[in-house]
Amino acid sequence: MADKKAYFYVLKCLDGTFYAGYTVDLTRRLAEHNQGIGAKYTRPKMRRPLKMIHSETFATKSEAMQAEAAFKKLNRKQKEQYLRIG
Numbered sequence: 001m002a003d004k005k006a007y008f009y010v011l012k013c014l015d016g017t018f019y020a021g022y023t024v025d026l027t028r029r030l031a032e033h034n035q036g037i038g039a040k041y042t043r044p045k046m047r048r049p050l051k052m053i054h055s056e057t058f059a060t061k062s063e064a065m066q067a068e069a070a071f072k073k074l075n076r077k078q079k080e081q082y083l084r085i086g
Contacts, residue, residue, distance in 0.1 A: 005024065006023070006063065007022060007026050008056045008058065009021055009022070009052055009054060010053055010079075011050040011051065011052055013042065013047040013050050015046050018079055019042055021039060022064035022068050030050065034048055036048065
């Protein structure tokens, strides 16, 4: 399992907010979020459906987690610039 790639991803919620996370399976994780069994933040129906708007591939889970943590420290404007939207 050490050779398995890890991903940092950003979802856009129905209410316009962003959710950032990491996973080893983007398709499965998006499905979990949209089924309401993902993260606590994405469970409310007002936030679903969610759309994957960004993902990055990393060699390790640790690197993906570091990218997620760095993204979460940004303010909304910085996040939009990072994602090149808005």
